[in-house]
Amino acid sequence: MLIRLQKWISQSGVASRRKAEELILAGEVTVNGTVVTTLGTLADTDIDIVMAQGVECRLDHKKVYIALHKPEGVVTTTSDPYNRATVMNYVPGGIGIYPVGRLDYDTSGLILLTNDGAFAQHLAHPRHEVSKVYIATVKGMPDREALERFRSGLVIEGRLTSSCDIEVIKKEPNARVRIRLREGRNRQVRKMCEAIGHRILALKRVEVGHVKLGGLPRGEWRHLTSAEVKGFAASSN
Numbered sequence: 001m002l003i004r005l006q007k008w009i010s011q012s013g014v015a016s017r018r019k020a021e022e023l024i025l026a027g028e029v030t031v032n033g034t035v036v037t038t039l040g041t042l043a044d045t046d047i048d049i050v051m052a053q054g055v056e057c058r059l060d061h062k063k064v065y066i067a068l069h070k071p072e073g074v075v076t077t078t079s080d081p082y083n084r085a086t087v088m089n090y091v092p093g094g095i096g097i098y099p100v101g102r103l104d105y106d107t108s109g110l111i112l113l114t115n116d117g118a119f120a121q122h123l124a125h126p127r128h129e130v131s132k133v134y135i136a137t138v139k140g141m142p143d144r145e146a147l148e149r150f151r152s153g154l155v156i157e158g159r160l161t162s163s164c165d166i167e168v169i170k171k172e173p174n175a176r177v178r179i180r181l182r183e184g185r186n187r188q189v190r191k192m193c194e195a196i197g198h199r200i201l202a203l204k205r206v207e208v209g210h211v212k213l214g215g216l217p218r219g220e221w222r223h224l225t226s227a228e229v230k231g232f233a234a235s236s237n
Contacts, residue, residue: 010058013096013115109205133207
């Protein structure tokens, strides 16, 4: 079967689709020993051998789906040029997994990791509107008008945010709020809270779609259940 090279690499679990494209353009991918630098190149899954950075991209790997409780002070990448701790320090190695999306360095909470490229692409695609829920402690107490502005959408860096949910779950001395977003711009929750005049003091993500952080201890991980994995596919139907 012929498939695009970046899709092959992604489905093998060696790298995400975006990273695969970067590797191809950088000349770090070969097909049957020949370097390929053209995106969209087709390869035959029955006869071709694809290598990325010297690692064979096999399509018969076992798919792995992990939920991690990321601590603050950890970057959501597979490696870091500044030698900071990454999420990979907290999960089992040698199975080709990588994080789905990002969670800020100074934000804790739920991050999903997988070696299933199609699964990762589904979660990351804006079309599926996979919701994320955060618990934030903010400076002061937002009034009714500020909360309504937040729900209706705010202009952040020249673009209006989508409507979202926010509810106060603790008032004094600094409010604790529960926020549900259906989009994922860079540091969006922090920027939205600053836009209504209540900067974030602490932030934790507690849900991604129907997967909940629950009582998973900080720095610990678990496998997703088969129902949790299948639930994402069902949500797109």
